[in-house]
Amino acid sequence: MTTDDHSAAQDAVLVASLLAIDPAHLGGVWIKARHGARRDWLQSVFSHLPMSSVRVTSGTSQQALFGGVDLTDSLTHGRIVERKGLLADAGAIWLNGAERLDRDLVARIVLHCEAGPGQLLLVADEGTEDDPLPAEMLRERVAFFLFEDALNINGVAPVLDAERIGRAQFSLHEIGTEASLIEAIVALADRLGVMSFRATQMAVYCARAHAAFRGVGAVGPEDIEAAVRLVFAHRMTISAEELAQENAQPAVERDVSEDQSSRPLEESDLQEVNLDAAATQLPDGLLAGLALRSKFASGKGQGASKTSLERGRPLPSRSGHLGGRGRLDLLATLQAAAPWQKLRQSPGNGALALRQEDFRIRRFKDRSERLLIFLVDASGSAAMARLAEAKGAVELMLAQAYEHRDSVCLGLFRDTSAEIVLPPTRSLTRAKKCLSSLPAGGATPLAHGLRIGLELADAARRQGQMPTIILMTDGRANRALDGTTNRAQAMSDATVLAAQIRRSAVPTVVLDTGRRTTSHVRDLAAALDADVVALPSLRSQLARPEPV
Incomplete structure (x- = not known):
């Protein structure tokens, strides 16, 4: 195009x-x-x-x-x-x-x-x-x-x-x-x-x-x-930049690592810094009990039960029409037709007489796959506070999700927009690799993050999955949907999106990444009808570089 x-x-x-x-x-x-x-x-x-x-x-x-x-x-x-x-x-x-x-x-x-x-x-x-x-x-x-x-x-x-x-x-x-x-x-x-x-x-x-x-x-x-x-x-698998550089001479590499490492990290450096995940602790069984009050969810941290015509635990067959996706339960069909054979058969004809109402269709009880949608606040305020610990918490929850065979995806909101940095996947290795180096800094476009979370949840339901949103933020929105840095408008936009998520009955939990729980987080959780879990104040150690 x-x-x-x-x-x-x-x-x-x-x-x-x-x-x-x-x-x-x-x-x-x-x-x-x-x-x-x-x-x-x-x-x-x-x-x-x-x-x-x-x-x-x-x-x-x-x-x-x-x-x-x-x-x-x-x-x-x-x-x-x-x-x-x-x-x-x-x-x-x-x-x-x-x-x-x-x-x-x-x-x-x-x-x-x-x-x-x-x-x-x-x-x-x-x-x-x-x-x-x-x-x-x-x-x-x-x-x-x-x-x-x-x-x-x-x-x-x-x-x-x-x-x-x-x-x-x-x-x-x-x-x-x-x-x-x-x-x-x-x-x-x-x-x-x-x-x-x-x-x-x-x-x-x-x-x-x-x-x-x-x-x-x-x-x-x-x-x-x-x-x-x-x-x-x-x-195309070759980018336009690569095509433009095909005939260009390679640029001279400059080693500036020593100069950068010799000076202290200042607050302004948070605009593009990559923070390593820190080890932290979360309440046991957090994923198992995530807002399962929703009418779309049941069980212990797994997908919702549903009736399927294809796979799952067998249920009693029911009458139905052939030609669709259902499979005929032959034994149940013969059992339903047997009592009527004397009335249906003509004299001298021993053929089995079946009617539409005799057909029985197999049914199964299946459990829908769950999608955990992690929405991570990587703005400057979160980065200066506890983003490293928040990323460590995500790693722990990813491991729990892997045990339950849940799919996970990771959304990041910072500065002026929100983006999906990890599409839905079951690969724990891929998720951790994506999480290990996330950019941080800038304003807090909370409404943008909630919007992509709602879009992901709607897409998951169309795929037959049960979505759950895990929002990690300090709740201090200061970037509105129109791009302005009007704090009041940003909070209003976030509240409107939170109400839409609540009406969609998407199970949600808010992990407070701030140093202390504020009214911003409590109001946001109330709009989402979500529980608030504060990250414990533990001493966290940044991941040491692997030995060469």
């Missing part, structure tokens, strides 16, 4: 046009957009593709998509009854919420497209930046990527030029693929660090389709530029 907003929107229209010209070789598009006007605009663009489409969600059954034997009708009529799936006649397949789709379903859809007559995949990724990405097999198969944040849709009509697309489809076969074209694109892929051979192939087909769309008879530099921008940009 280009950096110009209008060009990004025009590129979206161009991508749809190229897919209409050569759907068999370009595969489809990955659209990362949450609900809103720009997402609706993108869907409107691709709704003009000259082909039928079908929408797939996480609740769509595989039998409905791929067809096969209709078990209900087959048992009722005493003969094999087959149904055609929805994908049989679809030219384009919309995958709504692609980041949440079951991998088995995704694999079957990809195999169906590979074996079929060039069906398009329109991968609609509705997750946040911190959500898991759609499956690699999906991202590998589609040529293009569109991101809503780059779009300025004002003044750009979501329509396709059907007449121009028709002419391009007719002339596409006349545009040859010369060896020099392939060599140029392969060289560009190598320089940009694009590791996918399929992506290189799709770039070649993209250049041909772009030339046909322009109405020229041969691929030119403009077509190669478009292919690189649309197909390679999101697959």
Whole structure:
């Protein structure tokens, strides 16, 4: 995508046009957009593709998509009854919420497209930046990527030029693929660090389709530029800075470590200092009892119980319809049908007579995975007080979370913004490595931290996880959402976000990192309906450097 907003929107229209010209070789598009006007605009663009489409969600059954034997009708009529799936006649397949789709379903859809007559995949990724990405097999198969944040849709009509697309489809076969074209694109892929051979192939087909769309008879530099921008940009593994420095002479290294280490650390140095974690102690079983008063939580520090149709501890079967995600409980079905056989069977016919109401579906009791969302205040006030001890506390809680097989993620708020420094993971090693060197200093954008915590919690629930927020702060907010350093406005913004978290019923605990518990922390905890745990005042030792 280009950096110009209008060009990004025009590129979206161009991508749809190229897919209409050569759907068999370009595969489809990955659209990362949450609900809103720009997402609706993108869907409107691709709704003009000259082909039928079908929408797939996480609740769509595989039998409905791929067809096969209709078990209900087959048992009722005493003969094999087959149904055609929805994908049989679809030219384009919309995958709504692609980041949440079951991998088995995704694999079957990809195999169906590979074996079929060039069906398009329109991968609609509705997750946040911190959500898991759609499956690699999906991202590998589609040529293009569109991101809503780059779009300025004002003044750009979501329509396709059907007449121009028709002419391009007719002339596409006349545009040859010369060896020099392939060599140029392969060289560009190598320089940009694009590791996918399929992506290189799709770039070649993209250049041909772009030339046909322009109405020229041969691929030119403009077509190669478009292919690189649309197909390679999101697959690059070499940064723009590295490209710019390829031919530059290396800068002279300067050793200033002795000068820096010889002077004492001043308060101003906290703006960018990295603090090592210190050892500390927390109340035993803190994670096990984190705000489990929520109606979404139960048990001892683990996920909430839920009924599943796929895995878990078996529960009594219940009547239901076949064809969905549920599995037939054959024994329970026969037991339900047995008392009625004399009434249903005709004389001389010993066949088993089943009805829809006889079918029993297996059920299981499963426990949802828990996600611990650590929100760490790394502002100047926290750094000067007890941030080192707070990081030591996080390490201890990470170890407890690992024992319970919980996932963890780490958010940091400081200065002017908040960021996710560790996406959700179960890797204790990765979490500790990320925690070992966190920047500190600046203002306290508490509302920013609460906002990303709420977004992470919403994303976790969409994934079927049970989120828990662990907020580590001294409560002294002084950076508002509008970027100003108005302390009153900053506290008001934080209170509003805290109320939203409370209404979402997300279990929360506040770890007070200040030297003493103040009214700021107590008011914040009250707005969150959370407990306050003060870090114990223990002598903490900074981690010593490992011996060489």
